[in-house]
Amino acid sequence: MEPAAAIPAIEFRNVSYGIAGTQVLSGFNLQVESGETLVLLGRSGSGKTTSLKLVNRLLSPTSGDVLVNGVSNGEGDVIHLRRSIGYVIQDVGLFPHFTVERNIGLVPKIEGWPADRIRARVQELLQTVGLTPDFTSRYPHQLSGGQRQRVGVARALAADPEILLMDEPFGALDPLTRDELQHEFLALQQRLHKTVVFVTHDLREALRLGSRIALMEAGRLVTVLSPRAFLESSDPLASAYVRAFGEGLESSANRGTS
Amino acid sequence: MNVFRFILQNHSQVLELTLEHLRLVGFSTLLAMAVGIPLGIVIAHRPRFNKPVLASANIIQTIPSLALFGFLLPVPWLGERSERLAIFALTLYALLPIIRNTYTGIRGVDPAVVEAGRGMGLTELQLLFQVELPLAVSVILSGVRVAVVISVGVATIAAAIGAGGLGEFIFRGLAMVDNRVILAGAIPAALLALVADFGVGWLERRLQPR
Amino acid sequence: MTVLRTILGVSVLAALALLLSCEPSHSDSIVVGSKNFTESFLLGEILAQQIEAHTNLKVERRFYLAGTYICQQAILAGRIDVYPEYTGTAFTAILKEKASGANEDVYAQVKREYERRFGLTLGPAFGFNDTFAMEIRGGDARRLSIKTLSQAAAFAPQWHAGFGYEFMERPDGYRGLAAMYGLHFAEEPRIMDLGLLARALKDHQIDLAAGNATDGLIPALDFVVLEDDRHYFPPYEAVPVVRQQTIQQHPEVARALAELAGKISDEEMQRLNYAVDGQRRDAKEVVHEFLRSKGLVP
Numbered sequence: 001m002e003p004a005a006a007i008p009a010i011e012f013r014n015v016s017y018g019i020a021g022t023q024v025l026s027g028f029n030l031q032v033e034s035g036e037t038l039v040l041l042g043r044s045g046s047g048k049t050t051s052l053k054l055v056n057r058l059l060s061p062t063s064g065d066v067l068v069n070g071v072s073n074g075e076g077d078v079i080h081l082r083r084s085i086g087y088v089i090q091d092v093g094l095f096p097h098f099t100v101e102r103n104i105g106l107v108p109k110i111e112g113w114p115a116d117r118i119r120a121r122v123q124e125l126l127q128t129v130g131l132t133p134d135f136t137s138r139y140p141h142q143l144s145g146g147q148r149q150r151v152g153v154a155r156a157l158a159a160d161p162e163i164l165l166m167d168e169p170f171g172a173l174d175p176l177t178r179d180e181l182q183h184e185f186l187a188l189q190q191r192l193h194k195t196v197v198f199v200t201h202d203l204r205e206a207l208r209l210g211s212r213i214a215l216m217e218a219g220r221l222v223t224v225l226s227p228r229a230f231l232e233s234s235d236p237l238a239s240a241y242v243r244a245f246g247e248g249l250e251s252s253a254n255r256g257t258s
Numbered sequence: 259m260n261v262f263r264f265i266l267q268n269h270s271q272v273l274e275l276t277l278e279h280l281r282l283v284g285f286s287t288l289l290a291m292a293v294g295i296p297l298g299i300v301i302a303h304r305p306r307f308n309k310p311v312l313a314s315a316n317i318i319q320t321i322p323s324l325a326l327f328g329f330l331l332p333v334p335w336l337g338e339r340s341e342r343l344a345i346f347a348l349t350l351y352a353l354l355p356i357i358r359n360t361y362t363g364i365r366g367v368d369p370a371v372v373e374a375g376r377g378m379g380l381t382e383l384q385l386l387f388q389v390e391l392p393l394a395v396s397v398i399l400s401g402v403r404v405a406v407v408i409s410v411g412v413a414t415i416a417a418a419i420g421a422g423g424l425g426e427f428i429f430r431g432l433a434m435v436d437n438r439v440i441l442a443g444a445i446p447a448a449l450l451a452l453v454a455d456f457g458v459g460w461l462e463r464r465l466q467p468r
Numbered sequence: 469m470t471v472l473r474t475i476l477g478v479s480v481l482a483a484l485a486l487l488l489s490c491e492p493s494h495s496d497s498i499v500v501g502s503k504n505f506t507e508s509f510l511l512g513e514i515l516a517q518q519i520e521a522h523t524n525l526k527v528e529r530r531f532y533l534a535g536t537y538i539c540q541q542a543i544l545a546g547r548i549d550v551y552p553e554y555t556g557t558a559f560t561a562i563l564k565e566k567a568s569g570a571n572e573d574v575y576a577q578v579k580r581e582y583e584r585r586f587g588l589t590l591g592p593a594f595g596f597n598d599t600f601a602m603e604i605r606g607g608d609a610r611r612l613s614i615k616t617l618s619q620a621a622a623f624a625p626q627w628h629a630g631f632g633y634e635f636m637e638r639p640d641g642y643r644g645l646a647a648m649y650g651l652h653f654a655e656e657p658r659i660m661d662l663g664l665l666a667r668a669l670k671d672h673q674i675d676l677a678a679g680n681a682t683d684g685l686i687p688a689l690d691f692v693v694l695e696d697d698r699h700y701f702p703p704y705e706a707v708p709v710v711r712q713q714t715i716q717q718h719p720e721v722a723r724a725l726a727e728l729a730g731k732i733s734d735e736e737m738q739r740l741n742y743a744v745d746g747q748r749r750d751a752k753e754v755v756h757e758f759l760r761s762k763g764l765v766p
Contacts, residue, residue: 056377083379093374097392107378155378165377270497271528278547284486288479340541391472418534420541430532433504 007070009034009163009195010055015064017050017219024050025219028064034162037189037196039210041203041241047219048199052165055197056085068163083107086156086164086194090171092148094140100126100151101136107159125154130184146177153185157192164196170205182208203245207231207252215241227253261445264438272427276446279423282341282416283409283450286348290405294353295398298360299386308361315354323347323412327419344413344421351412352405359401363394396466403458410451414443424450497526498714498721501539501548504532505662506744506751507598507682507737511552513755514594514728515708521765522724535634536561539709544586549714550721554598555590556704558582560640574703583712591708591722592729596737599696599704600635601681602645603669606690616697620676621649627675629657630668635678640702642678648700666691682734684742706732731762 010032017025025047032038040048053059054066057078065072073081094103102109104125105118113121126135129150140148149169156164170178182205189196200206206213207227215222215230215238223235230238231253242249265272301308321329326347331337336346367390375385391398417425427443498519502512509531516527530548533539540562542548558578559565565577575593582588602617614620635641636659645651653676660668665677666685679686681693681704708725715722732740736758743754759765 058373058377079379079381081379082377085379087374087377089370089374089377091368091370093368093370093372095371095375095389095393096368106380110380110384152374271530274528281486284482288483288486291479339544341545387472395472395475420533420538422542422545422547426530426533429534430504430530433532433534 006034008032008067009069010197011067011070012051012054013065013067015051015054015061015066017047017054017059018062023219025054025061028219028221030214030221030224032195032197034195035193036211037198037209039206039213040197040199040216041201041206041210041213042216043201045218046216048201048216049167051216052167052197052199055163055165056082056087083111083159084161084163086159086161088149088152088156088164088166088169090168092140092152094148094151094155096140098139099136100131100138100140100143103140103151104155104158106155111159121158122154125157128157128188129154144177145173146181149173149181153188157194162195164194166196166198168199168201171200171202178205185209203241204249204252207249261438261441265442265445268442272442272446275422275424275426275443276450278421279410279413279425279447279450282344282348282413282421282423283406283454286345286409287352287402287406289345289349290352290356291402293349294356294401295360297353298357298398299364299390301357302361302364312354312358312361315357318350319354323351323415324418326350327416331419340416340419340421343419344416344423348409348412348416352409355401355404355408356398357401359404360394360398363397363401364390366397367393396462399458399462399465403455403462406454406458407451410447410454414447497528498523498550498718499528499530499548501533501542501551502529502531503536503539503551504534506684507680507741508552510740510744510751510755511594511706511708513751514732514759515550515552515725517752517755517759518728518764519721519724521759522727523718523720525718525721543588543709543711546711546713550591550708550710550725552594552706553709554704554706555593556599556640556702558709559702561638564639575705575707578707582709587712588709589712589715591710591725594706594708594728594732594737595730596682596732596734597703597705598680598682598734598737599701600641601679601683601686601693602696603677603679603683603686603691603693604675605669605672606692608675609692609694614694615692616695617645617649617700618697620694621651624651624653624676627653628655628673629653629676629678630660630665630674631657631678632662632665633659645700648698682737682741684738684740684745686738688742688746706737727764731764 008031012028012030015025015028016023028047028051040051042048050059054061055068055073057073060074065074067073068081095106098106101122104122108118108121122136123133126133131147131150135147140151143151152169170181173181186209198209207230210227212224212226213230214224217237222237223233225233225238231242231249233239297311301311327343330343330347336343371389371393372385375389380388413423414425414428417423417429424443424447428440431437431439431443500512500516500519502508512529512531516529519525520527530542533542536553536557539548539551539553543551555574555578559574563578563581575590579590582590602620604620609615612623614623631642636657642657658674665679666683666689668674669677669691670689679691685691686693710721710725740754740758743749744751756765
């Protein structure tokens with residue numbers, strides 16, 4: 001029996017975005033299913049970060065519509081929208097004058113959670129991202145790059161959002177740490193089943209983490225494929241990527257489940 | 259030393275003039291902060307206005323203080339009482355460092371921090387008060403420090419138009435050709451500037467973001 | 469957040485403290501002011517010693533304030549309580565009226581307007597009229613047989629004039645005088661420091677100077693004061709200007725001022741001025757001696 005079609009968690013309907021005379025995104029159509037890890041893969045200028053920012057309304061489309069859980073995200077309270085979506089960026093952006101605890105607990109605090117609930121949640125999240133409880137009183141400048149990004153992820157998960165947006169979150173880390181965090185991300189996703197939109201230019205990372213890969217070039221969606229299908233694709237751009245990344249990609253392809 | 263004996267003998271007047279001086283500097287600095295900091299915040303967020311605002315404040319700064327006092331004397335209400343005039347002029351002089359440092363301080367906040375904050379769902383006000391201002395406060399204070407030191411200096415000239423303060427000792431001493439009187443005004447004024455510079459500087463260092 | 473709150477709190481407290489300190493705080497002392505020339509300074513010292521001798525109040529001296537405007541601002545702001553002024557100056561420079569009329573008229577008008585507009589009042593006049601004196605060397609006066617300004621006007625084109633800054637700028641100063649008497653000098657009058665005018669006149673650097681009728685150097689250096697036959701200058705009776713609030717709080721000050729009424733003649737003021745300017749005696753001593761001679765202080 002065919003399962004009833006579920007409403008996609010995120011949907012881009014004919015979305016275009018232009019600024020200062022440049023078309024950054026055109027005719028973008030994409031559906032992101034609930035619980036999947038959708039990777040936006042492309043080079044700089046392909047429009048992948050722009051697409052991400054259209055989801056939490058940091059940018060507004062010049063035409064077309066972006067829907068979150070079936071409702072256009074242009075209607076309703078944008079603050080409420082953003083607080084219900086986790087956002088992780090490459091430079092992390094931890095507040096340097098807050099402790100780790102205050103950083104992670106910020107959204108719960110402004111949402112009015114009681115103090116002890118916040119404290120408990122922070123402890124829980126530290127464990128989830130692989131940090132020990134003594135990290136609560138440390139300041140960002142006392143942390144390594146990897147530790148900072150773990151806190152960044154914890155912060156994004158604090159209010160338990162359904163959707164997580166990640167913009168090249170591991171791009172600034174050394175290869176060893178990056179590998180660790182990718183591994184932990186997969187484990188996390190196995191447990192939490194969040195809807196994740198993940199931006200990267202690294203095919204290896206895309207193959208490893210994504211349930212589907214949306215290839216973007218010059219503001220357009222080229223193709224959307226599963227990791228396996230991507231490796232075997234005859235699409236010229238996709239195969240160019242595969243060639244560019246060289247050997248041993250099969251082992252990266254879809255370590256996780258979708 | 260002669261001067262210090264003179265100051266001790268006339269300590270009540272020295273104190274009174276110092277208090278007058280502090281009133282002039284205090285009121286004008288607070289006014290400049292009340293106007294300049296919000297203005298600095300506005301132009302930091304809307305860079306379109308930063309050139310006209312900064313340029314205007316700059317022009318005001320280049321007017322010699324005695325000339326500015328002179329311009330304002332015929333103005334109704336303001337010109338009738340020299341303290342009002344002096345406080346108004348001192349406020350104008352304090353604006354540039356305060357506006358400019360607020361602007362620089364807020365623009366200097368790491369854009370990644372602002373983006374993360376906005377993306378997390380902080381309102382613009384929450385972003386301002388919980389993130390941008392605390393991170394910019396040290397730079398803003400440095401602007402306040404410059405403003406205070408300038409004010410202490412310009413306020414001595416305000417005595418020329420009858421606004422009182424330590425400058426009055428200086429002008430009176432010049433008329434009396436009495437160095438002790440001049441120094442009884444000049445030394446406390448210099449000390450005031452140093453104390454203010456040191457005090458606000460200490461606060462700046464304490465509040466520097468890590 | 470706490471940091472910002474602290475700074476905000478401190479600023480608010482500072483603002484409140486400033487607002488509350490608006491009233492000057494010298495409630496049990498009297499501040500006497502004066503302008504920055506010898507006669508004003510002497511009158512200020514007379515006021516100070518008189519108040520010290522006849523009341524229990526402490527007197528603070530804030531002398532050598534640089535001019536009429538500064539004194540007016542200071543007394544309006546309550547930074548000084550009393551200072552010596554001249555009715556003519558108050559009338560033209562502060563009330564900005566055109567001067568004319570007899571002594572009592574000007575005094576009465578000034579007193580009325582000061583009480584109405586500024587919360588200030590006048591004590592009784594000291595007794596002399598320090599009007600502007602247009603001085604020439606005694607030798608010239610005798611040689612050319614001139615006694616009045618109208619007579620002097622004929623010789624003006626051959627003369628150089630020297631005036632103080634305030635005389636040049638005041639509405640009741642040089643401009644009006646030159647217009648009324650048709651004065652045209654060899655060149656624009658030189659603006660000089662008041663203290664240097666007498667010597668410049670003596671040394672023939674200038675031929676006419678604007679001094680004061682009570683100038684101590686007039687008899688000493690054989691200067692002659694030209695008569696203001698067209699009555700250009702208003703009367704300049706010396707009077708104490710005092711805050712009404714001060715009188716209300718300390719009526720004994722009014723009594724002390726009243727005892728000074730009419731106690732100083734033109735000649736007596738000239739002598740006092742000369743004692744300080746010419747003989748270089750200590751002003752405090754000179755004043756004390758004078759008040760004693762009048763039976764005002766022990």
